Amino acid sequence: MPLGIYVHLAFCPYICPYCDFAKWPYRESSARRYLDALVAEIEREAPQPAATIFLGGGTPNTHDAPTLAALIERLRARFGPPGGGTTEITIELNPELVGPGDCETYRRAGVSRVSIGAQSFDAGEVRMLGRRHSAAEVDRAVRHARDAGIGSVSLDLIFAVPGQTPRSWRASLEHAIALDVDHISTYGLTVEAGTPYAALQEREPNRFLDDDAEAELYGIAIDSLGAAGYEQYEISNFARPGHRCAHNENYWDNGEYLGFGVGAASYRGGERSVHTRVLDEYVEAALSGAPIPGESERLEGERRAGEAIMLALRTAQGVRPRLFKERYGIDVFERYGPVIAEYARAGLLENGEDAVRLTRRGRFLANDVCGAFLSFA
Numbered sequence: 001m002p003l004g005i006y007v008h009l010a011f012c013p014y015i016c017p018y019c020d021f022a023k024w025p026y027r028e029s030s031a032r033r034y035l036d037a038l039v040a041e042i043e044r045e046a047p048q049p050a051a052t053i054f055l056g057g058g059t060p061n062t063h064d065a066p067t068l069a070a071l072i073e074r075l076r077a078r079f080g081p082p083g084g085g086t087t088e089i090t091i092e093l094n095p096e097l098v099g100p101g102d103c104e105t106y107r108r109a110g111v112s113r114v115s116i117g118a119q120s121f122d123a124g125e126v127r128m129l130g131r132r133h134s135a136a137e138v139d140r141a142v143r144h145a146r147d148a149g150i151g152s153v154s155l156d157l158i159f160a161v162p163g164q165t166p167r168s169w170r171a172s173l174e175h176a177i178a179l180d181v182d183h184i185s186t187y188g189l190t191v192e193a194g195t196p197y198a199a200l201q202e203r204e205p206n207r208f209l210d211d212d213a214e215a216e217l218y219g220i221a222i223d224s225l226g227a228a229g230y231e232q233y234e235i236s237n238f239a240r241p242g243h244r245c246a247h248n249e250n251y252w253d254n255g256e257y258l259g260f261g262v263g264a265a266s267y268r269g270g271e272r273s274v275h276t277r278v279l280d281e282y283v284e285a286a287l288s289g290a291p292i293p294g295e296s297e298r299l300e301g302e303r304r305a306g307e308a309i310m311l312a313l314r315t316a317q318g319v320r321p322r323l324f325k326e327r328y329g330i331d332v333f334e335r336y337g338p339v340i341a342e343y344a345r346a347g348l349l350e351n352g353e354d355a356v357r358l359t360r361r362g363r364f365l366a367n368d369v370c371g372a373f374l375s376f377a
Contacts, residue, residue, distance in 0.1 A: 002051030004250045005079050007042075007071070008261030009060040010034060010279065013097065016130040017196035018189060022263030022277045023058045031063065034262075034279070035071070037286035041260050042078060044289070050079035050258075052247035055091040062094075065102040069109035076110050088112055088246045095141040096133035103148035113152040113245070114145050115185070121175040122168045125161045130196075135175065142179050152243045154183035159217040161189055162200075162207040169217045170224060177228045182243035186221045187236050188214055215364050222360070233316045235358075235366050252315050254308040271298045305330045310370040318350075318357025332356065339376050343369050 011026040011034070024030070053075050060068060072089060080087055090113040091106060103114065120126050121135045138155070145153045155176050159169055176184050191197045191208065201208050209217075222232060230238035234252060237245065250257060259266045262282040265274045273296035276282050285292045299307060305328045312319045321332040333340065340356055343349040348362035348369050362369055 002246075002250055002255055003048065003079075004247050004255065004257035005050045005053045005075060006247075006257060006259045006264060007038065007053070007055050007075065008058060008259065008264045009038075009055060009063065010058040010262050011062045012057065012059040013062055013094070014130070014132060017200070018129060018191070020192035020195050021058065022279075024279060026059075026062045030279075033283055033287075035063070035067070037283040038071070038261055039074065040289070041286040041292065042074065045078065045258065045260075047078050049081040050087060051081075052088045052250060053079060053090070054247045055089075057092055059094045059097070060092050061097045061102065065099070065105040069105050072106075072109040072111065090115055090245065090247055092117065093141060094133065095138040098137075098141040098144055100144060103144045103150055107148045107150055111150060113154065114150050115154040115156060115183075115245075116141050116145070118155045118172075118176065119158045120161060120164075120168075121172040122164075125164055125168065125172075128162055129158065139179065142181060152182045154185065154243075154245070155179070155181050156185045156187065157221075158187050158189055159221065160209045160214040162209070164209065164217070166216060166220060170220055173221060173224045177224070183237070183239045183245065184225060184230060185237050186218075186225075188218060218364060222363070231316070232363075235314045235363055249315075252311045254304075254311050270300060270304060271296055273297075302330070302335070304328065305335075306374045306376070309336070309373045313356075313358055313370050313373070314366065316357070318355045320355050321353070336373060336376060339372050343372065 008022065010023050011031045012023050013026055015023065015025060053072070055068070055072070068091065076087065076089075087110070089111045091111050092115045095116050095118065106114070116138060118138045119129050119131055121138070123134070126133065142153055142155075157172055157176060191201050225238040226232065230240060232238050233244050234248070237248065239245070256268050257266060258268070259275070261275070262279050263275055263277040265272065274294050276293040278293070281293050284290075308324070308328060309319050309332070319332060324330065324332050340349060340351055343362070344351040348359055348365055350357050350359055358366060358369065
């Protein structure tokens with residue numbers, strides 16, 4: 001199986017009210033010390049080839065481009081494929097922080113893919129999300145990436161934003177399509193406990209869209225992006241031919257990955273582990289060479305298989321029974337027959353010999369369908 005590398009860059013120029021990731025406001029001294037800790041953790045790991053490297057956050061380009069390039073070059077030296085082969089290297093970018101020469105610096109360091117956090121092209125929705133960029137800055141970031149020769153450009157968009165309408169959402173999608181980017185991710189807004197949005201929802205629940213309104217917006221995304229030639233290869237992700245995100249595909253294929261940084265997750269040999277989300281704990285342990293605090297669990301047998309089905313159902317190809325049996329030793333139809341039959345009758349699953357996959361209607365209720373496989377005993 002291919003190996004994916006994820007590196008968490010935990011600092012942001014500001015904190016968005018909907019975000020519950022491990023992140024902190026940028027302070028130069030803290031950020032510098034954190035980078036030293038990251039390098040120390042990376043250098044502990046034995047060199048090995050990786051198919052993908054992904055720099056996420058937080059806001060990776062809170063750090064200047066030469067600093068990120070040095071980190072990427074270190075990662076490539078540690079995890080690059082033998083013989084100088086190609087690794088997909090992705091970096092997430094906040095559009096307002098992308099300077100004229102930054103993408104050229106990234107490309108020279110080996111970045112082949114950038115994911116730009118547009119979220120919306122409606123100024124009011126951008127403000128509602130706590131973001132500080134303009135549509136023009138997103139346009140400019142895309143142009144800088146293209147001019148630098150970055151091979152694949154992706155945009156992130158969010159729907160079900162308070163105050164969003166079908167008209168404004170359609171306009172954001174049309175703007176993204178007009179930029180002719182290679183990949184578009186559309187995420188339904190999730191209100192996470194402990195965030196400012198959770199407090200706002202408790203005070204003013206009517207400001208947030210209900211399930212029917214959210215489903216309407218999701219349907220608009222599927223139809224608009226499909227008509228523009230984007231393949232929906234996963235619940236939230238649409239790509240032009242040849243531009244799927246290989247790093248994320250490895251997650252959905254229940255592949256192995258290593259995570260570096262505070263709050264980062266790894267999955268190796270059937271064991272999933274997550275680093276502490278306490279910044280000082282992570283930094284102290286990484287710099288001292290001590291074990292990094294966190295939690296781990298071993299996924300075995302049917303639990304591992306159930307999770308693999310849940311992940312596979314998110315994708316367009318779905319669960320492929322023959323390959324699944326080869327890998328996990330479980331006959332999908334024998335083990336999960338009642339669940340498959342129930343959701344096929346409800347029109348949420350397509351049930352064939354070669355694949356079991358979500359129908360269009362099933363994509364709208366994916367969490368329920370996938371959860372049924374996890375909980376089936």
